Amino acid sequence: MNNPVGITLISLLGGYLIFRGGKMALTDKDEQIDYMARTAWGEARGEGKEGMQAVINVIMNRVKAGSWYGATPKEVCTKKSQFSVWNADDPNYGPMLAVDESDSYFALAKQLALLAYEGFLPDITNGATNYLALDSLSTIPSWAGKMEQVATIGNHTFYA
Numbered sequence: 001m002n003n004p005v006g007i008t009l010i011s012l013l014g015g016y017l018i019f020r021g022g023k024m025a026l027t028d029k030d031e032q033i034d035y036m037a038r039t040a041w042g043e044a045r046g047e048g049k050e051g052m053q054a055v056i057n058v059i060m061n062r063v064k065a066g067s068w069y070g071a072t073p074k075e076v077c078t079k080k081s082q083f084s085v086w087n088a089d090d091p092n093y094g095p096m097l098a099v100d101e102s103d104s105y106f107a108l109a110k111q112l113a114l115l116a117y118e119g120f121l122p123d124i125t126n127g128a129t130n131y132l133a134l135d136s137l138s139t140i141p142s143w144a145g146k147m148e149q150v151a152t153i154g155n156h157t158f159y160a
Contacts, residue, residue, distance in 0.1 A: 029117065035074040036060075036113035037106060042085030042096035045105040047154035050124065052109045054153045056116045057125045061160075065129055073117070126150040128158035 036056050044051035062069035062076045070076040078086050085092045101107040115121040125131075132144060133155050147159035 032073040033110060033113040033117050035077045036116060037109035038096050038099070039077040039083050039085060040109040040112065041099055041103075041106045042090075042092045043083060044154070044156070045109070047156065048105075049108060049112070051154045051156065052105070053112050053121065054125050054128075054131070054151070054156065054158065056109075056112050056121060057123045058128050058131055058158070060116050060121070061123065061125070061127055061129045069129070073113075124151070124153065125158045125160075127160045130159040131156045132159075133157075 036059050039059060040052035040055040044055045047054075059073050059076050063071065063073055069082070070079050077083055081087070084090050085096050087093060099106045101110060112121060128150050130143065130147060132140070134140070134157050135155060144159060149157055150160045151158040
């Protein structure tokens with residue numbers, strides 16, 4: 001006897017739980033959250049919860065902008081020359097790829113990223129799409145002069 005409900009459930013479950021090499025692959029939602037969390041951890045773990053939240057806010061503001069930044073958190077995070085932690089020569093690149101939830105800051109970053117993905121993380125950056133750690137720069141990029149400073153959180157200055 002044909003059971004369309006059972007077949008549908010199995011199909012959905014099969015599409016959700018894809019195993020590769022004995023490990024469950026991330027769902028798209030999980031992947032988007034993971035990229036945001038890794039970016040926030042790599043860029044601002046030294047700034048604590050507020051600093052990581054601000055980086056995640058910037059990621060989501062870029063997604064909402066619907067411009068060249070990218071259409072998804074993963075696209076925004078990995079856009080060339082946008083978040084330094086994704087540059088292979090950045091000292092945080094390797095640790096960022098290797099970190100897992102046993103690191104308390106990464107676990108917190110994942111919680112914040114989930115809230116952002118689901119639309120429940122307040123924007124503490126006042127709509128910023130960019131930020132700089134001004135103290136670490138020898139020159140300020142030209143784009144900063146064309147944008148409004150909208151927040152300072154920890155060592156980062158935010159622009160919209």
